[in-house]
Amino acid sequence: MNILISGAGAIGQLYGALFAAAGHQVSFYGANGPIAAAEYQLQQRDGTLLSWHSSDVQQPQIVIICTKAYQAESAVITLLAQQQLSPQTPVILLHNGLGPHEAIAARLAAKTPLILASSRQGALRMASKQVKHTGLGATDLGLLQGSSAMNESILALFQQSIGDCHWHQQVLQPLWHKLLINSVINPLTARDRVTNGELCGHQYQTELKQLCAEACQIAQACHIDIQPETLFQQVLNVAAATASNRSSMLQDVTAGRMTEIDYINGYLIKQAQRLGLACPAHQALVAQLTDS
Numbered sequence: 001m002n003i004l005i006s007g008a009g010a011i012g013q014l015y016g017a018l019f020a021a022a023g024h025q026v027s028f029y030g031a032n033g034p035i036a037a038a039e040y041q042l043q044q045r046d047g048t049l050l051s052w053h054s055s056d057v058q059q060p061q062i063v064i065i066c067t068k069a070y071q072a073e074s075a076v077i078t079l080l081a082q083q084q085l086s087p088q089t090p091v092i093l094l095h096n097g098l099g100p101h102e103a104i105a106a107r108l109a110a111k112t113p114l115i116l117a118s119s120r121q122g123a124l125r126m127a128s129k130q131v132k133h134t135g136l137g138a139t140d141l142g143l144l145q146g147s148s149a150m151n152e153s154i155l156a157l158f159q160q161s162i163g164d165c166h167w168h169q170q171v172l173q174p175l176w177h178k179l180l181i182n183s184v185i186n187p188l189t190a191r192d193r194v195t196n197g198e199l200c201g202h203q204y205q206t207e208l209k210q211l212c213a214e215a216c217q218i219a220q221a222c223h224i225d226i227q228p229e230t231l232f233q234q235v236l237n238v239a240a241a242t243a244s245n246r247s248s249m250l251q252d253v254t255a256g257r258m259t260e261i262d263y264i265n266g267y268l269i270k271q272a273q274r275l276g277l278a279c280p281a282h283q284a285l286v287a288q289l290t291d292s
Helices: 010-021 069-081 100-107 151-161 172-192 196-200 202-221 228-241 248-254 265-275 280-291
Strands: 002-006 025-030 033-035 039-043 049-053 062-065 091-094 114-119 122-127 130-135 139-145 165-167
Touching (some): 002 069, 010 049, 010 151, 025 069, 069 100, 100 139, 139 151, 139 172, 172 196, 172 280, 196 228, 202 280, 265 280
Parallel strands (some): 002 025, 139 165
């Protein structure tokens, strides 16, 4: 199968390597157009190096958007303008946060399959064309709009190439759950320049609970079933399980890059404003990171 991945960052290269290893043709697209065929390397979990080659862009059968959240809509606009998307081509959004799916859905033909995905795989970029597979995790997928004709074949593609993948009839549920956890861990680690595990310390407990309470009130108003105590425990579990990790937002801040906070905490704040709910702790976090 010809798979086009927009965004050749850590996750894009990881998924590209896994698809290529399963026998599929993988090509990359950048902000300005196609990326020429090249050799890439994946440092696998056992330490061995897997070398693989991307292909020059052909008419894709599936498009996966692996950009930063703030780049996702422009990536789709570029692909549409350069005629890489037919109305039948499934588009899979695989990025952090929520929000771009709403604008992208409005740009695609009504029958174009728009699939949302969330990954708990871990990858670290070691060089421009080399990534390290740092963690195993599930991939959640589900159809947001458009034709469902390829649902089964897309799930099979991911299960055979990536491994632990699950299809959801209500795909926004798992994406919301990931957003809620990220809305607590990512900005705190970025603000204080700490690893995930340091959030388990006593000094963070009050702030964690306040952030969880606000986030759950917003989520419940958006028909997402989660309790503050449950989210608080999930945050602690994830922080402990990934104790030595530096969150993606911390990496962005350290490198002087734009963060995805507008599509994580910012998305929660927009929903709160729409619903007339208060979320001062999340607003303060956004202000602190925006001003820093």
